[in-house]
Amino acid sequence: MDITFNNDPKLTIFLPFIYFAWHDDVLSKKEITTISDFISSQEWLTKEEKEFLSSKINAGSPPSRSELFHWKEKIDAALASHNKIGNFTELGLLIANAERESFKEEDIQKMAPSFAQFESGLGIMSREVISGFRQKRDTITDKYKTAESFNVTQMTAFLDGSQADIIKTVKKLIGSQEFALNNITDVPEYREKVLKWSKILAKNGLGSYAYPKAHGGKDDIEGYFSIMETLSYHDLSLVIKFGVQFGLWGMSILSLGTEKHYKKYLQAIGKMELIGCFAMTETHHGSNVKGIQTTATYDHKNRSFTIHTPEKYARKEYIGNAANHGEMATVFAKLIIDGKDHGVNAFIVPIRDKGKNTLPGVTIEDCGHKMGLNGVDNGIIYFDNVHIPYENMLDRFAQVSESGEFETPIPSDNRRFFTMLGTLVGGRIGIPRSALAAAKTGLAIAIKYGDKRRQFGPEGGTEVPILNYRMHQRRLMPYLANAYALHFGLQYLTKRFVERTEEEMQEIEALAAGMKAYSTWNTRDTLQECREACGGKGYLSENRIDDLKNDTEIYTTFEGDNTVLMQLTAKNRLGEFRKEFGEMNVATIFNYVLDQAKTTVVEKNPFTTRNTDEEHLKSPEFHLQAFQYREKEIVSTGARRFKKLIDDGLDAFDAANVMHPHMLQIADAYLDRVLLEQFHIQLDKVADEDLKQVLEKLYCLFALNKIEEHKAWYLEQGYMEGSKTKAVRKLVSQLCWEIRQDAVPLVDAFNIPDNCLAPIVTTKSAEA
Amino acid sequence: MDITFNNDPKLTIFLPFIYFAWHDDVLSKKEITTISDFISSQEWLTKEEKEFLSSKINAGSPPSRSELFHWKEKIDAALASHNKIGNFTELGLLIANAERESFKEEDIQKMAPSFAQFESGLGIMSREVISGFRQKRDTITDKYKTAESFNVTQMTAFLDGSQADIIKTVKKLIGSQEFALNNITDVPEYREKVLKWSKILAKNGLGSYAYPKAHGGKDDIEGYFSIMETLSYHDLSLVIKFGVQFGLWGMSILSLGTEKHYKKYLQAIGKMELIGCFAMTETHHGSNVKGIQTTATYDHKNRSFTIHTPEKYARKEYIGNAANHGEMATVFAKLIIDGKDHGVNAFIVPIRDKGKNTLPGVTIEDCGHKMGLNGVDNGIIYFDNVHIPYENMLDRFAQVSESGEFETPIPSDNRRFFTMLGTLVGGRIGIPRSALAAAKTGLAIAIKYGDKRRQFGPEGGTEVPILNYRMHQRRLMPYLANAYALHFGLQYLTKRFVERTEEEMQEIEALAAGMKAYSTWNTRDTLQECREACGGKGYLSENRIDDLKNDTEIYTTFEGDNTVLMQLTAKNRLGEFRKEFGEMNVATIFNYVLDQAKTTVVEKNPFTTRNTDEEHLKSPEFHLQAFQYREKEIVSTGARRFKKLIDDGLDAFDAANVMHPHMLQIADAYLDRVLLEQFHIQLDKVADEDLKQVLEKLYCLFALNKIEEHKAWYLEQGYMEGSKTKAVRKLVSQLCWEIRQDAVPLVDAFNIPDNCLAPIVTTKSAEA
Structure with missing residues (x-):
């Protein structure tokens, strides 16, 4: 056998x-x-x-x-x-x-x-x-699921705060049938659609919100920003057209002009009856606005100005509303009187008649197809000796006297230039807030999809929602925490701006510049992760990440290139730091040294640098100390490095070049600290225990994730040892796992209108 | 007075x-x-x-x-x-x-x-x-400029190697007037254009390159990959259509079918006379192919199969060539004989007649507008009991016998499934090479633009090319180094694949999976940086970064989601590691321990961990040791962690979930090391001193930049101290500064046809 x-x-x-x-x-x-x-x-x-x-x-x-x-x-x-x-x-x-x-x-x-x-x-x-x-296997992974630990409506109310009413109004509007999104790829059709939408917004009084009551507005700049942010759940071309018309164009009149201009233009602008442009950027001068070459030559005889494009690349480029709809433009040009250059000033220049025909001397080209924002009619404008009357100079910061003399209350060209630009800081609040809304939409789509979509699972068992995978959580949860942190941080920036005093202006400008860069880069990264997290579905235009991503792509460039803006912020921080030192007397120096020594004793002793207790790692005290230490240290080493380079004989321009990457770090560390502080302040304001608990987790994730991002730096400084940074990594994973349970309610709390989300998450069937 | x-x-x-x-x-x-x-x-x-x-x-x-x-x-x-x-x-x-x-x-x-x-x-x-x-100031920054330290033509020849002829042929074709790029936004028009281009390629014999000579081909798979990579300087929809038709569709016949199929189909496929699809992915099953639900039920009486979509989400989705042009499809379905499921098999299913009418039982929907690749007609296919004859089963790895029995030389369903998929590994070579070409195009545009575009400058001086700014260099130069590293790495992968033995297959599959993820992620990051580096100009579609970026966006998802592919690679590495241990006898264990101890003595002694000598930091020995140490350590701690989780009683599925992020690190460290080694091997092959010198700099930048990326890990391990990682950072900056001088020639060496670049860099005038 x-x-x-x-x-x-x-x-x-x-x-x-x-x-x-x-x-x-x-x-x-x-x-x-x-x-x-x-x-x-x-x-x-x-x-x-x-x-x-x-x-x-x-x-x-x-x-x-x-x-x-x-x-x-x-x-x-x-x-x-x-x-x-x-x-x-x-x-x-x-x-x-x-x-x-x-x-x-x-x-x-x-x-x-x-x-x-x-x-x-x-x-x-x-x-x-x-x-x-x-x-048949019992696994933790396949059993895990969404569980709502807090009241979503309460969270929405907490997030909206005093702006709840206007937010509700805007959401109702964009959630209506009239505002249905439908991926128009035909550019002319798309532009007309966006124009139509803009007019509806104006009709509903949303355009003039920030303008004085005397000129048809509500004198509510905070409301204006809330409108812009809320609109950003919807079509971003509409947001930018809205921002160009009512923000850039209208606010340039309000900020740079005087009463006579307000009377003449503001009502019509707010009603979208007078569509205009903000013509600052030139082909050869974007970031370096001071270098623009368009001229406004004063004519003594007629008391008028002649606007002229002296060479091809001095043409105005990327100008919103220029290609099709704009009738006028605020043009930035160098004022020339008797051959003498008086620096950059702003002028109102008509470019089209009411029949939308281009006026004599004005040549307009279309910028053509762009990666995104194709509902905005960006154009290129050339001026060939275009005459405008005397009163078209926006004359808040400079005038030409009757005798043809240049007059200004700010003697330095440099300072006047920055004062002018400073009044336009609003754009650097609107854009980061718009960017945040886009990130929230992306997160809502990716997180809800991750909760529905199942793929793989234990052999023989059912497939698992992909949001149960640790890697998937690691990709999305930190961005969810960032979104909450930025929500509070940008509310803070807005408040600071609304309640500003003259003295604070420079600090607020620096904060806005930095926040604009920080938020738009965060949106770029968030949406990238969201796209990949939604796989092939994320690639289909109907699921919105296409537009969200491509429309916000330029956010990192316009209203100031991010790397340039971060330099501005860092320069301000260095200035503050130098002042602090400059104004030191013996007592303050003593205190500073004591302070640093205290850090060494308390935060850098071997017990603390190795402390891996969960309680310690989760304590706001540890977070704040770590963030502050990083900020202080980076700014003071920055100051020392810069001084050393100069002392070694390097030209200041070369030294600044070498310092470039360090400067970005200075701004980044500062912004991280501001966001951490503002998030913490909000925690103290929450009354409801459930809300508090989940927000504390998000806060903790935000803090520890940032610490982990910068752990190389902390290790280099000896501020933490390897055992501690490893413990931080572990805790970040743990927090991602815990927050996953509340992730869907946390994006539900953004209360984004259904028609602004994607079919993959809004259709009742299990499309995923 | x-x-x-x-x-x-x-x-x-x-x-x-x-x-x-x-x-x-x-x-x-x-x-x-x-x-x-x-x-x-x-x-x-x-x-x-x-x-x-x-x-x-x-x-x-x-x-x-x-x-x-x-x-x-x-x-x-x-x-x-x-x-x-x-x-x-x-x-x-x-x-x-x-x-x-x-x-x-x-x-x-x-x-x-x-x-x-x-x-x-x-x-x-x-x-x-x-x-x-x-x-008037003398600065280093404003005087710095492009200087060609090597012969560009020689570099091109070195890069192209044995493939120079076919590369030249393809470049001539895509550089011709017929292939002029012109941003078509109308989807139907774009698809027809791409179809027309594809037919021209086929007419020139490029489609059948990889097929056997007996069937109209050249039996040259290496040439096929060179074609695909070179085409990728041009329109990426064309590349994907090319890949779908000649790669996925044609190669599925070649790899999964037998002689009778070759005879019947291959010639027509290579000539683009028989357009086909590769229908594997289903709405509910993308990454988890094993879970697909489409059925192929065997009919004993007629010796035929019935292809059927059992429920809505078992429809085939994202299928290239399906929406408009495909006449047949290779359909992956579970073979059912007498109610018994014999796992996933592949079948040829006609879907349209020659008049392009959909056949009875077949329903096709258009996937609609996508972020990119809109020149490819992706569709959704449903089968309602479609009968196909017996010979339409692709029967290389399994057949149904005359008596209706399932027969296969590979008894395990699992193993047969992976063997089938393994033959399709070609796509995971074509895609990373295509991705690399797109990154090269982006770099060529951004670097040439950075060399022309001037912005800011020392007060009173001329403005400076933005590529002279350190920050700008830091953003672009490391990606230039990566492009060269990947060029050599992907040539190596191709060679390994072409010369493979059966024994090596699993290792090569793992390498291809990892390289696909690595290269496509690198392209994503490179193009993002290129877009931002070109500012507003980078946002205009005419300047190509739009399409390059949006078309390659899905590269991180298709042919296998990157995070899933990295797991495959890591799993293979862990397997290799376990085997090494498993097969150890006393002597090898002794050697291993000795080896580890040697690392501690040589690489981890205080002198080495603090060694900041430039000579040491630039030495290939240091780089290789650091890369190898990271790879070995991560894989061995991975194995230990995994074992501990299992020993602690966690289900293997849960343990794998916890290990997810660690697994990615394993794959990443492995791929870094392979790229480093291959780059170094190429250095040894360069005869010309000038070429060698600049390649050595790129090699050094690649190595040190990767070390800097992972410095937190090295610090945690005590492999380097803070002083050393700081010195690495400084050296990376220095290398970026030095390479900037050769950056334009280095992208010129890619020899990308002018019409594939952007107007901002090809127009003679100073557009920048």
């Missing part, structure tokens, strides 16, 4: 090994040889038995499928009989002893060591493989 | 302070008070003189513009007279003593300390401000 596993059941002790060899795709020929050799070495097997077993792992003659299936049945039966099986040998013994006792306890004792050595020598993680064999 | 600066010149010692107070926009009111107070404390001034000076810094009565201008003239004269002026006091003295000796040497000695204290107390960096005052 031929040997079989059925008639010689003791041989089934090898079944797990043999089955695994054929089933799995990892074992190599060499490993099969290892099994063969081990079988040959077993003295308790007969020659025939050895031959039989060897034939079962001969690569040249694989088992039949039914044979393989039969083996699996035996394995399944053994697995079903025991819950905990630690390795292949144990499993094999269970099979071999299933029907009758093939091996006695004493045999087992004797065989155990050699089998153990054999098994570990194979390098299989038996326990893992065995758990993979099981049909 | 009233006091003036002219009639009381000694007072002009204060001019620099006063001028600065009005000129600059940084000095605060408090600082003005400081100046006032200092003036008041000067005993050598009369009461009237003090009053005069105080009036000059009274915020209530600013100087006139002409007065300010006059002061500046005095300052300019003093600056012109002396090259080195260290502070405001020195400058003031020069002005005061310009016409007559207001102060004698002894006065100066006496005054110096109090002035110095005053100046430092103000917190001005005088030297910096003074250099800013100068009209």
Whole structure:
């Protein structure tokens, strides 16, 4: 009689090994040889038995499928009989002893060591493989799911605060049928659609919100920003058209002009009856506005100005509302009187008549197709000696006197220039807030999709929502925490701006510049992650990430290139730091030294740098100290490095160049600290315990994630040791896991109108 | 007579302070008070003189513009007279003593300390401000420019190697008028254009390159990849259509079918006379292909199969060529015989007739507008009991016997499934190479633009090419180094694939999976940086970054989601590691321990971990050791962590979930090391000294930039100390600065056809 596993059941002790060899795709020929050799070495097997077993792992003659299936049945039966099986040998013994006792306890004792050595020598993680064999498994991963730990409506109310009413109004409007989104790819059609939408907004009084009551407005600049942010859940071309018309164009009149201009223009602008442009940027001068070349030459005889583009690349470029709809433009040009250059000033220049025909001397080209924002009609404008009347000079900061003299209350051209630009800081509040809304929309889509979409799962079990995967959480949860942090941070910036005093202006400008860069870069990264997190679905335009991503792509460039803006912020911080030092008397120096020494004693002692207690790592005190330490240290080393470069004889321009990357760090550390502080202040304001708890988790994730991002720096400084940074990483993962449970309610709290989300998450069916 | 600066010149010692107070926009009111107070404390001034000076810094009565201008003239004269002026006091003295000796040497000695204290107390960096005052300045930054240190043609030849001929052929074709790019936004028009282009490629014999000579091909798979990569400088929709038709569709026949299929289909496919699809992905099953639900039920009577979509979300989705042009599809479906599921198999299913009408039982929907690749007609396919004849089963790895039995040379369903998928690994070579070409195009555009575009500059000087800014270099140069590293790395991957043996297949699959993820992520990051580096110009579609970015956006998802692919790679590495351990005998264990100990002695001793010598930091030995250490350590801690989780009783699925981020690190460290090694191997092959030198710099930048990216990890491990990681950062900056000089020639060496670049860099005029 031929040997079989059925008639010689003791041989089934090898079944797990043999089955695994054929089933799995990892074992190599060499490993099969290892099994063969081990079988040959077993003295308790007969020659025939050895031959039989060897034939079962001969690569040249694989088992039949039914044979393989039969083996699996035996394995399944053994697995079903025991819950905990630690390795292949144990499993094999269970099979071999299933029907009758093939091996006695004493045999087992004797065989155990050699089998153990054999098994570990194979390098299989038996326990893992065995758990993979099981049909039905209890896993933590597949059971985890959304659970709402707080009241979503309350959270929305907390986020909206005093702006709840206007936010509700705007959401109702953009949630209406009239505002249905439908991926228009035809550029002219898209532009007209956006124009139509803009007019509806104006009709509803949303355009003039920031203008004085006397000129048809509500004198509510905070409301204006809330409108712009809320609109940003919807089409971003509309937001930018809205911003160009009512913000840039209208606010340039309000900020740079005087009462006569307000009277003449503001009402019509607010009603969108007078569409205009903000013509500052030139082809050759974007970031370096001071270098623009367009001229406004004063004509004594007629008391008028002649606006002129002296060479091709001095043309105004990327100008919103220019290609199709604009009738006028605020043009930035160098004022020339009698051949003398009086620096950059602003002028109102008509460019089209009411019939939308371009006026004489004005040439307009279309910027053409862009990555995004194709609903905005950006254009290029050339001026060929265009005459405008005297009163078209926006004359708040400079005038030409009746005798043709240049007059200004600010004698320095430099300072006047920055004062002019400073009044336009509003754009650097509107854009980061718009960017944040886009990031929120992306997060709402990706998180809701991740909660629905299932892929992979334990063998034999159901598939798992992809948001249950740690990696997926790691990709999205920190951005959710950032969104909350920025929400509070940008509310703070807005408040500071609304309540500003003259003295604070420079600080607020620096904060706005930095926040604009910080928020738009955060949106870029958030949406990138959201796109990838939604896989192929994220690539389909109907699911909105396309537009969100491509429309906000330019946010990092316009209203000031981000790297340039971060330099501005850093320059201000360095200035503050120098002043602090400059104004030091002996007492303050003593205090500063004491302060630094305290850091060394309290924060940099070996106990603290190695402290991995969860309680410590989660404490706001630790976070604030770490953030402050980073900010202070980076700014003071920056100041020292810069001074050293200058002292070593480097030209200031070269030194600034070398310092570039350091400057970005200064701004970044400052903004991180501001966001942390503002988030913490909000925590103190929450009354509801449930809300507080989830916000505390987000706060903690924000803080620790930033610390982890900068852990190389902390390690370099000796502020933390490796054991501590590793503990931070672990805690970040843990927090991502915990927050995942509340992730859907946390994006629901943004209360984004359904028609601004994606079909993959709004359709009732399980599209995912 | 009233006091003036002219009639009381000694007072002009204060001019620099006063001028600065009005000129600059940084000095605060408090600082003005400081100046006032200092003036008041000067005993050598009369009461009237003090009053005069105080009036000059009274915020209530600013100087006139002409007065300010006059002061500046005095300052300019003093600056012109002396090259080195260290502070405001020195400058003031020069002005005061310009016409007559207001102060004698002894006065100066006496005054110096109090002035110095005053100046430092103000917190001005005088030297910096003074250099800013100068009209004409010598800076390193503005003089730096492109200089070609090597022969570009030679570099191109070195990069193209044995593939130079086919690359030249393809470049000639895509550089021709017929292939002119023109941003078509109308989807149907764009698709027809891409179809037309594809047919031209086929007509030129490029489609069938990889097919057997007997079937109209050239049997040249390496050539096929070179074609795909070179095409990727041009329109990426064309590349993907090319890949779908000749790669996925054609290669599925070649890899999964047998001779009878080759005969019947391959010629027509290669000529683009038979357009087909690769229908694997389903709405609910993308990454988890094993879970697809489409069925192919065997009919014993007719010896045929019935292809069926059992529920809505089992429809085939994102299928290229499906929406418009495809006539057939390779459909992946579960084979059912007599109610028994035999796992995933592939079948040829006709979907349209020659008149392009959809066949009975087949329903096709358009996927609609996508972020990119809108020239590819992706569609959704539903099958309603579609009958196909017996011979349409692709039967290389499984057949149904005449008696209706399922037969296969690979008994395990699991293993057969992976064997099938393994044959499709080609896509994971084509895509990363296509991605690399897109990154190269982006770099060529951004670097050439950065070399032309000027913005800002030293006061009074000319503006500086933005590529001279350190920050700009830091953003682009590391990606240039990555592009070269990946060029060699992907050539290596291709060679490995072409010359593969059966034994190596798993390793090569893992390498391809990882390289696909690595390269496509690198392209994503490169193009993002390129877009921002080109500012507004980068946002205009005509300048190509729009399409490059949006078309490659899905590269991180298709042919396998990157995070999933990295897991595959990591799993393979862990397997290799376990085997190494598994197969250890005493001698190898001893060697391993010795090896680890050696690392501790040689690489982790205090001298090495603190070694900041440039020679050491630039040595390939240091790079290789650091890369290898990281790879080994991450894989071995990964194995230990995983084992511990399992031993602690976690289900293998849960444990894998926890290990997710660690797994990505394993794959990443492995790929970094492979790229480093391959780059170094190429260095050894360069004969020309100039070429060698610049490639060595790129190699060094690649190595050090990666080390810097992972410095937190090295610091945590104690492999480097803070002083060393700081030195690495500095060296990276230095290398970026040096390579900038050769950056334009280095992208010129890619020899990208002019019509594939952007107007901003190809127009002769200074558009920038």
